[in-house]
Amino acid sequence: MAEDRLDALFDRLTERRETFVGYPCTADLDYHELDRFLNFPLNNVGDPFKDGTYGLHTHEFEREVILWFAELLHASEDDIWGYVTNGGTEGNLYGLYLARELYPDGMVYASQDTHYSVAKNLRLLKMPHIMIKSREDGSMDLEDLRETIRIHRDLPPIIFANIGTTMKEGIDRVDSIRAILDDLAVARRYIHCDAALSGMTLPFIADAPPFDFSQGIDSISISGHKFIGSPVPCGIVLADKNHVRRIARSIEYVGTLDTTIPGSRNGLSPLILWYAIQRWGREGFALRVRRCLANADYAIHRLEQEGIPAWRNPHAITVVFPRPSEAVLAHWQIAVQGRIGHMLVMPQTGRPLIDGLATALAADRVEIGTPALVT
Secondary structure, three states, X not given: OHHHHHHHHHHHHHHHHOXXXXXXXXXXXXXXXXXXXXXXXXXXXXXOOOOOOOOXXXXXHHHHHHHHHHHHOOOOOOOEEEEEEOOHHHHHHHHHHXXXXXXXXXXXXXXXXXXXXXXXXXXXXXXXXXXXXXXXXXXXXXXXXXXXXXXOOOOXXXXXXXXXXXXXXXXXXXXXXXHHHHHOOOOOOEEEEEOOOHHHOHHHOOOOOOOOHHHOOOEEEEEOOOOOOOOOOOEEEEXXXXXXXXXXXXXXXXXXXXXXXXXXXXXXXXXXXXXXHHHHHHHHHHHHHHHHHHHXXXXXXXXHHOOOOOEOOOOXXXXXXXXXXXXXXXXXXXXXXXXXXXXXXXXXXXXXXXXXXXXXXXXXXXXXXXXXXXX
8 A cells, every 4th residue: 555655656746747847946866876875864963064972974975065165155164154954944044043143133135026935034033124126137126225224224234135036036236235335334234145046057157146255245045956956955054154153052962063053954965965066066067057048048939939928037047928827837837926937947957848838838828818028
């Protein structure tokens, strides 16, 4: 009975993977080399940079993952700290937690296109916040930000910058945000970047806007199950080591420091990310990014051929188009918001799949009428 249930689940997942276009998850996975590690209760409890008394861990591999990202994001090994998280929401929670501890009187500024989980994080942390308007491309309206900070200059600004928004992959310009803070003579400030998807694409695009530690950010969150690809949700968070020292506590029970959000942490995810880094390396990831960008352009061309208006932001692998019918949404697993839907051109999104979606949207257009160009 159990075997039949599992076989049925496997068949269903295999079938659904063939029309999986609306969410930013890489699905061409092969981690069979790690199967044997499922036989251990891997627990990366505590600080990854200080091994404790629990011996069944993968801290060594976690450290290598963090330092690989530190180099990718132009952070000094001496000044940076991080750990492997359960995903982007936890990474964002950690960045905001550090900001609150550094500036208890701070005010958070985030755009209206910010991921829905951030509002929940702010409620959990009881942090005051102001929503900033978004532009049509999904990025933060910097004039609105400037004026709002000017009005509240007595409160240290905590900037929540989106490096690729959920629906449109709009990018908040960190260099411009920093220029605003400098111009307003704001010395006490904190910048956290949510780079869930684009944090693993922009570093491999030559003319991409700057967003990393070279721009003076304080922390950043990147998802592992998005562009890298993982069978379980995971991610990384990096932060200024000096900020982390403010919240570190020594725990005798496990013989290490308590510096992370959870106590027990998944010890398998660091192995997954480490293995992916070893498999692809910078050149491999760069090639995958280039292919996704080329296929994103192809997707726009094919949709427009079928009379479907479509567009993408510069440097984005998200293709935006008018919201289709519920039947198309369900079959192709398309994410929507208001009048728009989108597809994510991930490494597994080949041109035959794009052709199939274009054909389906064209047939849908005949039934529901010609869509208007919606941004």
